[in-house]
């Protein structure tokens with residue numbers, strides 16, 4: 326095993342990636358309450374909404390109200406997802422409420438077309454115009470590459486293609502590039518090889534892993550990435566979230582499962598696991614259905630109901 330990182334940064338994406346994939350629109354007040362609970366857990370980064378067109382994603386149409394309504398905590402970096410130049414223009418009207426912007430595209434032509442109805446090159450050249458404007462506005466920029474480890478429509482996505490996209494996002498000014506296993510197709514051996522190569526290819530940019538637990542391999546992939554030295558992850562409380570296409574591609578790896586596992590391994594996240602579990606329990610009662618996270622059901626390893 327190579328050296329594991331001593332500290333890990335987790336970006337909580339449930340309020341965006343999770344809430345947008347719920348069939349019902351969650352009340353703005355409930356979203357604000359849940360985000361405030363998450364802010365109090367010690368998480369340093371949170372993606373709280375997106376500026377995708379409200380007719381496309383009505384679940385996040387209240388982005389501005391959510392941004393204005395949450396308690397902004399010292400030491401927490403709040404981010405929003407921005408699809409394109411128009412989305413950035415809209416978001417900048419609320420600039421005072423967030424610190425970072427995430428931009429996404431798929432590495433797979435078919436997935437990108439189904440998701441945003443554009444070719445990968447069209448998406449990328451759009452981002453190359455948009456990211457510099459976000460930087461001018463003082464925002465930290467994160468580029469997220471979906472289907473980095475496989476595509477539900479095309480199968481294998483060549484690593485070379487993913488790294489070429491990452492290099493262009495870095496050149497556009499992204500200080501962080503995230504690799505999404507959007508429909509849970511990655512395996513741990515693939516993840517190790519992928520990040521070994523990514524470190525060799527992509528210096529000067531923070532590398533982030535975003536795994537889904539669609540096929541139960543989420544935590545195994547987190548471990549594989551840790552073993553290659555990845556210290557930045559995106560995850561979702563309660564295992565909320567997924568991907569709009571194809572249907573059924575649910576389940577970001579749960580933040581509390583990640584925090585629990587790596588905490589038990591002696592790696593620092595700064596997150597209070599019990600507070601995080603309480604936030605997920607609250608999400609569970611808001612949504613009125615059991616959520617998929619393991620640690621939400623079982624409790625932390627040092628927790629016993631009889632005590």
Ligand code: ZN
Nearest residue numbers: 342566567577
């Ligand atoms: Zn996701």
